Amino acid sequence: MTQDHLPEDPGRALIHEFRNLLAVIVNYCELIAEEGGDAEAVKADIQEVRSAAERAIALTDKLARPAASS
Amino acid sequence: MTVTHRPGTDRPYAAFVHRDIALIVDDDDQVLRLVKRVLERAGFEVVTVSDGHAAHDAAIEWRPDIILLDLMLGETTGDKIMAELREDFRTRLIPVVFLTVRDSLKDKVEHLLSGADDYVTKPFIPEELVARLRAVMTRSTMARGLSPLTGMSGNTDILREISRRLAQHTRFAVLYPDIDAFKSYNDHYGFLRGDDVIKTLATIILEVLEENHSGRHFAGHVGGDDFVILTEPALGEKVAAEITRRFDEAIPALYDPVDRERGWIESEERNGNILRTPLVSVSIGVVIVEPGSYGSPAAVAARASEVKGVAKRLPGSKWVLDRRRPPERFS
Numbered sequence: 001m002t003q004d005h006l007p008e009d010p011g012r013a014l015i016h017e018f019r020n021l022l023a024v025i026v027n028y029c030e031l032i033a034e035e036g037g038d039a040e041a042v043k044a045d046i047q048e049v050r051s052a053a054e055r056a057i058a059l060t061d062k063l064a065r066p067a068a069s070s
Numbered sequence: 071m072t073v074t075h076r077p078g079t080d081r082p083y084a085a086f087v088h089r090d091i092a093l094i095v096d097d098d099d100q101v102l103r104l105v106k107r108v109l110e111r112a113g114f115e116v117v118t119v120s121d122g123h124a125a126h127d128a129a130i131e132w133r134p135d136i137i138l139l140d141l142m143l144g145e146t147t148g149d150k151i152m153a154e155l156r157e158d159f160r161t162r163l164i165p166v167v168f169l170t171v172r173d174s175l176k177d178k179v180e181h182l183l184s185g186a187d188d189y190v191t192k193p194f195i196p197e198e199l200v201a202r203l204r205a206v207m208t209r210s211t212m213a214r215g216l217s218p219l220t221g222m223s224g225n226t227d228i229l230r231e232i233s234r235r236l237a238q239h240t241r242f243a244v245l246y247p248d249i250d251a252f253k254s255y256n257d258h259y260g261f262l263r264g265d266d267v268i269k270t271l272a273t274i275i276l277e278v279l280e281e282n283h284s285g286r287h288f289a290g291h292v293g294g295d296d297f298v299i300l301t302e303p304a305l306g307e308k309v310a311a312e313i314t315r316r317f318d319e320a321i322p323a324l325y326d327p328v329d330r331e332r333g334w335i336e337s338e339e340r341n342g343n344i345l346r347t348p349l350v351s352v353s354i355g356v357v358i359v360e361p362g363s364y365g366s367p368a369a370v371a372a373r374a375s376e377v378k379g380v381a382k383r384l385p386g387s388k389w390v391l392d393r394r395r396p397p398e399r400f401s
Contacts, residue, residue: 019171020101020171021100027193
């Protein structure tokens, strides 16, 4: 197992989490585009996008100081 | 494979809804919700697990048709979980697809080489995710020769496993269960309900093996109502006894109330005679294979089938242990 596969590597874990959140945002945007007619579904999806974006903002604090998060 | 009964839940044995089960393992709840939503819309039944350590247990309990594993799961990794799944006979045949965030090509190739069936990157295109999962499931069922009905190993795997044990020159037990009066049940209730009887036996076999833990268990579905179980000699009779007991407990529920109460089903023969057939039961032939006494898997199967034949001549559910001296050398 190479160094960059170790799960305890905080930098790698943070990058993983950040990419996860971006992926969630992108995917929900696509779902919203698909189900334009269903207002309730769109509302719920926007909530997911918002929540992912807020988590990403909180994460940037950790990205600025990765050592502090481990 | 469709699971018809899960221990510890109130799910019925007889489920007519054949929905594929996907187990999703990801430590991010939002990702779990997203993937669940996409797969449910595509007709899957979805089980989610956010703790990587719980993935193996969930796979045993739910026996999913496919597992989606996030590569990084807090304290553990998708690689480690997959290794666990591959080492366990109950889960080793379930196809695994890795869910990864966009990463280097090198990573992806490595994971495919380490035994994953495919990978999907996040963000994913919903249609592509579903298409890939379906393709992996079809491919793995065909490539591994699994029984499409029970998801258990089929003849190719069974043959390979018996050959392997013969070549190792170790003692092992072969159990050959077969359902009695199954044809009458099938004719009376139709093949869909007949399938439920077979799946019930498959589930019981897996449950019993699971509870009598051993690294030497193997279970396969020959086809129809025939199964083969391999285990260590000391557990052979115990496993056989437990399967017959549980089968008898489970079976009445698969009958209509009127048939269940009187204990038989009635059918009319061509000549107008009314035929009464008792509730289905299971007969198990048990053979202990001594090193060097059988020259081929076919010889083992023939002996097991013979012993099962003896069991079938006795009424009800029962098992018969082969008590004759092992043959010097069957070829």
